[in-house]
Amino acid sequence: MKEKIFFERFLFGDGNEIVTDDMEFCVDRIVMLPKIRPHQLEKAVRVSVEYCILGDFRRKLLEKSTECPVLIYQLHKRGVFLFEEIETFLENRNTFMLSYYFRKEIKDFESFIESKYKPDDFDESFFKNENDIDQLIEYGFLQTSIEYCLKYDVIDDLAILFNLNQKAKWSPFEWSFMPQYFDLLSFAGFFGSIKCFKHLLMSV
Numbered sequence: 001m002k003e004k005i006f007f008e009r010f011l012f013g014d015g016n017e018i019v020t021d022d023m024e025f026c027v028d029r030i031v032m033l034p035k036i037r038p039h040q041l042e043k044a045v046r047v048s049v050e051y052c053i054l055g056d057f058r059r060k061l062l063e064k065s066t067e068c069p070v071l072i073y074q075l076h077k078r079g080v081f082l083f084e085e086i087e088t089f090l091e092n093r094n095t096f097m098l099s100y101y102f103r104k105e106i107k108d109f110e111s112f113i114e115s116k117y118k119p120d121d122f123d124e125s126f127f128k129n130e131n132d133i134d135q136l137i138e139y140g141f142l143q144t145s146i147e148y149c150l151k152y153d154v155i156d157d158l159a160i161l162f163n164l165n166q167k168a169k170w171s172p173f174e175w176s177f178m179p180q181y182f183d184l185l186s187f188a189g190f191f192g193s194i195k196c197f198k199h200l201l202m203s204v
Contacts, residue, residue: 026051027060031068038140038151038176038191045074052080062089066098070175073101073137097172100127101137119172126172133173140174147171150184153193164203 030048034041048071051057062085065072075081083105090099090106096116103109127133132142141147147168149158158164168187170178179190188197 023054023056023060026057027064030061031064031071034068034071034175035177038174041070041074041175044068044071045078048075049078049080062086065089066093066095068175069098069101070137070140070173072098076102096122100133100173103133121172123172136171136173140176141171145169146184147187150188150193150196151191153188153191153195155195155199158196159199164200 030044033044048061052061052075058081061075062072062081065086072081072086076083076086083102086102087105089095090102094117096113096118099106099109099113099116103113106112126136135142139148139152141151146158146162146166147170148154149162150168151174164184166184168182168184170182176191179186181187185197185200188200
């Protein structure tokens with residue numbers, strides 16, 4: 001007998017709810033939420049915590065973890081997933097990016113990551129500094145970067161520290177979908193950063 005779930009069907013909007021046993025549907029919605037609305041990561045985590053008591057939901061969420069690695073990482077931080085659960089998955093799948101989130105728990109990480117297929121768009125410049133990786137995992141971008149300012153609407157640093165004619169650079173640790181354009185104005189608009197958007201618009 002399948003487990004039932006009283007689920008927020010429309011996570012992206014009106015909050016209507018349904019009762020369903022379609023865990024694939026539920027997991028797909030939750031994994032998609034931070035990818036199209038990056039500032040809704042915490043909501044995706046909250047909903048996941050609530051439903052991870054259901055075995056089928058928990059298993060399917062782990063299976064989808066390569067699509068949104070930060071979600072499993074955040075659930076691990078909250079004690080919802082033990083590393084022992086995640087470790088088996090990491091070993092048996094091509095989990096290059098997901099593995100970086102658990103590099104401190106993986107024994108002999110350097111050898112481990114060599115066994116994984118490196119993505120075609122892999123940018124090694126993001127992986128050189130261990131402390132940088134910690135920041136990238138938490139925020140998607142380095143806190144000292146113009147991309148961080150544009151994502152989190154940090155207007156003071158944007159106005160003082162950066163050349164506003166440069167292009168934004170995408171991070172492999174950013175959990176949302178990659179936008180089509182990388183000019184700063186479009187980047188700020190993508191993340192809904194109103195203060196930065198207005199500042200950039202006035203600076204053109």
